[in-house]
Amino acid sequence: MVRLKEFKDNTKNVLIQPAPSSSKVYIPLSQHIGKPCAALVKIGEEVTLGQKIANVQAQVYAPIHSSISGKVVDIQNWPHPAIGRCKTIVIENNFKDSPSTIHQPLSSQDQLTSQQIRDIIFEAGIVGMGGAGFPTHIKLNPPKQIDTLIINAAECEPFLTADSSLMVEKTQEILLGIGLTAKCVGAKNVYIAIEDNKPEAIKKFQSVSGLRSAVYEHQPNTKNQKPLNTIVLKSRYPQGSEKQLIKNISGKEIPRNKLPFDLGVVVQNIATVFAIYEAVYLNKPLYERVITVTGSCLTNPKNVLARIGTPIKDLIDFCAPVKEKPAKIIIGGPMMGIAQYTDTVPVIKTTTGIILFNAKEASGQEEDFCIRCGECIRECPVGLMPCLINLASEKQLWEQTKVNGALDCVECGICSYVCPANRNLVQSIKRAKKKLL
Amino acid sequence: MQNKLIVSSSPHIHTRESTRRIMWLVIISLIPAGLSGIYIFGLSALRTIMLGITSALISELLLQILFKRKNTILDGSAFLTGLLLSYNLPANTPFWLPIAGSFFAIAIGKFVFGGLGQNIFNPALAGRAFLVASWPKYMTAFTLPAYAKGWLNYDAITQATPLALIKKGKALIDTTYLDLFLGNKSGCIGEVCILALILGAAFLFLKGYISWHIPFPYIITVGLLAYIFGPKGYFSGDWLSHILSGGLILGAFFMATDYVTSPLTRKGQVFFGIGCGLITIVIRLWGGTSEGVCYSILMMNAAAPIIDRYTKSRIYGTR
Numbered sequence: 001m002v003r004l005k006e007f008k009d010n011t012k013n014v015l016i017q018p019a020p021s022s023s024k025v026y027i028p029l030s031q032h033i034g035k036p037c038a039a040l041v042k043i044g045e046e047v048t049l050g051q052k053i054a055n056v057q058a059q060v061y062a063p064i065h066s067s068i069s070g071k072v073v074d075i076q077n078w079p080h081p082a083i084g085r086c087k088t089i090v091i092e093n094n095f096k097d098s099p100s101t102i103h104q105p106l107s108s109q110d111q112l113t114s115q116q117i118r119d120i121i122f123e124a125g126i127v128g129m130g131g132a133g134f135p136t137h138i139k140l141n142p143p144k145q146i147d148t149l150i151i152n153a154a155e156c157e158p159f160l161t162a163d164s165s166l167m168v169e170k171t172q173e174i175l176l177g178i179g180l181t182a183k184c185v186g187a188k189n190v191y192i193a194i195e196d197n198k199p200e201a202i203k204k205f206q207s208v209s210g211l212r213s214a215v216y217e218h219q220p221n222t223k224n225q226k227p228l229n230t231i232v233l234k235s236r237y238p239q240g241s242e243k244q245l246i247k248n249i250s251g252k253e254i255p256r257n258k259l260p261f262d263l264g265v266v267v268q269n270i271a272t273v274f275a276i277y278e279a280v281y282l283n284k285p286l287y288e289r290v291i292t293v294t295g296s297c298l299t300n301p302k303n304v305l306a307r308i309g310t311p312i313k314d315l316i317d318f319c320a321p322v323k324e325k326p327a328k329i330i331i332g333g334p335m336m337g338i339a340q341y342t343d344t345v346p347v348i349k350t351t352t353g354i355i356l357f358n359a360k361e362a363s364g365q366e367e368d369f370c371i372r373c374g375e376c377i378r379e380c381p382v383g384l385m386p387c388l389i390n391l392a393s394e395k396q397l398w399e400q401t402k403v404n405g406a407l408d409c410v411e412c413g414i415c416s417y418v419c420p421a422n423r424n425l426v427q428s429i430k431r432a433k434k435k436l437l
Numbered sequence: 438m439q440n441k442l443i444v445s446s447s448p449h450i451h452t453r454e455s456t457r458r459i460m461w462l463v464i465i466s467l468i469p470a471g472l473s474g475i476y477i478f479g480l481s482a483l484r485t486i487m488l489g490i491t492s493a494l495i496s497e498l499l500l501q502i503l504f505k506r507k508n509t510i511l512d513g514s515a516f517l518t519g520l521l522l523s524y525n526l527p528a529n530t531p532f533w534l535p536i537a538g539s540f541f542a543i544a545i546g547k548f549v550f551g552g553l554g555q556n557i558f559n560p561a562l563a564g565r566a567f568l569v570a571s572w573p574k575y576m577t578a579f580t581l582p583a584y585a586k587g588w589l590n591y592d593a594i595t596q597a598t599p600l601a602l603i604k605k606g607k608a609l610i611d612t613t614y615l616d617l618f619l620g621n622k623s624g625c626i627g628e629v630c631i632l633a634l635i636l637g638a639a640f641l642f643l644k645g646y647i648s649w650h651i652p653f654p655y656i657i658t659v660g661l662l663a664y665i666f667g668p669k670g671y672f673s674g675d676w677l678s679h680i681l682s683g684g685l686i687l688g689a690f691f692m693a694t695d696y697v698t699s700p701l702t703r704k705g706q707v708f709f710g711i712g713c714g715l716i717t718i719v720i721r722l723w724g725g726t727s728e729g730v731c732y733s734i735l736m737m738n739a740a741a742p743i744i745d746r747y748t749k750s751r752i753y754g755t756r
Contacts, residue, residue, distance in 0.1 A: 004450070005450075158450065243753055243754070254753075254754050255754050255755075256752070256753075256754040257754075258754070326442070327442065327443050328442060328443040328444075328445075328449065330449050332447075334447075334449040334450045335447060335448040335449075335450070336448070337447055337449065338447065339442070339443065339444045339446075339447075340442060341442055341444050343442075355449075357443075362443045362449075364445055365451065365455075368455075368456050368512075368554070369551075369552065369553055369554030369555060370554050371456055371459075371554045371696045371697050372696050372697050372699075372701055373459070373696040374696070374701045374702065374703075377701055377702060377750050378703070380750070382752060382753035382754075383750045383751050383752045383753050384750070384752060385701060385749060385750055387701070388701075405752045408752050408754070411447075413448030414448075416447075416448050416451070417448050417451055417452055418452050420454040420455050420456050420458070420459055421455075421456050421554070422455070426446060426447060427446035
């Protein structure tokens with residue numbers, strides 16, 4: 001693992017600001033792992049804030065809700081931040097934010113059973129908000145007994161501060177969300193893992209001993225429960241990778257081809273936990289989230305609360321004026337994020353940040369031959385030999401890439417980051433994975 | 438702004454490290470050894486070093502122009518090859534010797550394999566092996582330290598190296614350990630001053646460019662075996678002289694550690710170091726020549742791919 005330059009100072013300790021709602025939002029029908037949804041609304045239909053507008057019949061999916069009130073003006077193919085293009089519902093804003101009548105505020109949250117909590121999570125359309133987008137109601141319904149819940153608050157990607165500002169500003173709410181999550185999976189040990197570059201968040205979570213009980217408020221045998229453990233991790237990339245986190249905290253590795261629940265562990269991202277709180281306590285479906293909008297091109301980088309479907313251009317304008325024309329726009333972190341070809345792509349449930357690079361920062365370097373320095377091997381968090389997979393991939397020896405463990409790659413990007421020869425290691429491994437799957 | 442955004446695969450940030458930077462810093466780390474060689478052997482050493490470097494650069498340039506390859510003479514690798522080759526030569530060689538060696542090192546040692554990163558053998562050592570095989574007379578005519586024969590004295594007054602004396606079973610009467618350490622002995626330009634080499638190596642350690650995994654097992658193996666198989670029966674060898682003499686320190690820290698031709702994993706590098714030590718001592722004690730560092734590293738270079746095969750890193754979640 002590597003200590004990266006953080007670039008977090010611009011938005012560290014900057015209060016979360018709600019972004020103004022856009023005149024039009026573009027809500028893609030695929031924002032999760034699983035089957036894309038189908039629209040429940042027709043062009044011309046009026047929708048309310050939080051109304052379910054897309055659904056599908058499938059095992060793995062999450063419903064999608066409107067993030068504004070207004071009129072559906074189009075359902076069309078539109079740029080998507082992760083998959084190029086996707087069928088998208090376009091809604092024109094009437095700026096009334098009239099709430100959906102379907103959602104009545106809930107009472108007596110502490111009486112809820114695990115199944116009821118999961119149902120609420122499902123209805124709220126919650127997915128893993130750290131970037132993966134796996135439907136949360138499925139993750140919180142593991143087929144095996146769970147004893148450990150790890151809340152992933154590492155936020156190890158440079159530039160991003162959305163999670164850390166959420167932790168500082170919404171500590172109480174997050175604790176309630178953690179309690180609900182722990183109850184859902186029946187975990188006895190709950191850990192919250194935070195990198196040591198977020199001292200304010202660590203202080204908040206460590207100091208709130210009284211709040212600890214909040215975590216277990218709903219659980220019958222509170223006395224048997226161990227308190228919430230705040231784990232302070234060194235700021236090293238990729239500390240927040242699920243495999244790495246489990247190894248660091250439990251000392252165990254997930255066996256190859258197994259999943260965390262096989263070890264009795266569930267890892268949940270901190271923003272997702274906050275969304276669970278909002279769904280259960282405020283009866284609010286997932287239609288907005290906190291995003292870091294930053295980069296040297298911006299005069300006013302911010303942590304913004306943005307509606308799903310907001311074109312990133314509107315968020316960039318909110319943080320303007322732009323000092324320099326951005327040469328590269330990245331959605332996500334700089335290590336794993338995706339470079340965008342247009343600024344019309346909308347925010348989706350898995351968007352953690354928007355980073356603008358100027359021409360100098362965006363300029364790539366030419367690849368040299370591998371000099372076999374072995375740096376990629378030493379830094380790979382899953383013990384691969386990226387340089388060998390890279391060579392095999394370039395020769396299209398797909399079987400060879402498999403033998404060398406291409407399918408175990410978590411695509412964290414650290415190999416390409418450290419490579420002195422600027423080799424596109426991750427890119428070639430991703431290519432091999434695509435060929436093998 | 439449309440259609441003008443750069444799209445590339447993640448990651449979008451990169452360390453400042455580059456191949457070129459590594460090469461030039463290794464060259465800088467070798468400067469103390471070169472200066473001490475010039476101090477010890479006089480200006481003829483400087484002449485040999487300059488010839489080695491210049492001809493390596495020219496060889497690379499000509500070959501790349503001739504075969505229409507990308508020009509890479511500024512990446513430092515050809516400079517480093519020429520520098521290391523000249524460090525492996527006696528100071529007072531005929532002028533064409535470093536030229537022939539550098540050309541062989543670049544052309545046959547590196548270029549025919551496809552250039553930097555593709556070569557099997559350490560190019561500088563390949564060049565040296567070629568010279569030893571072709572002109573052994575010049576390659577073993579070691580100059581006396583300059584202050585023993587007067588400055589600017591270009592006459593090749595030759596003297597046996599400490600290792601050659603050890604080989605003949607003679608004790609090192611006139612040479613103390615301190616002489617060996619500081620370089621008051623005959624030998625190749627860059628190998629004699631152990632102090633300067635250790636300074637350079639320490640710099641590379643601090644920079645993280647080399648690790649202990651090759652040099653330490655290498656040197657310890659040589660010392661241990663030299664001690665065990667002493668001339669007067671087991672456990673009587675002069676192990677310190679073996680470590681401080683010849684090209685061991687130069688080879689262990691600067692040549693065996695060459696990224697391209699050594700194993701990839703730390704585990705493999707330890708085996709590589711031990712292998713180098715074994716072969717070095719076999720040649721030194723029972724082989725046909727008094728020095729074995731060059732051949733031992735070349736032989737282990739050939740073994741590096743097979744070491745790689747058996748010392749792969751362990752993938753997460755597998756036992």
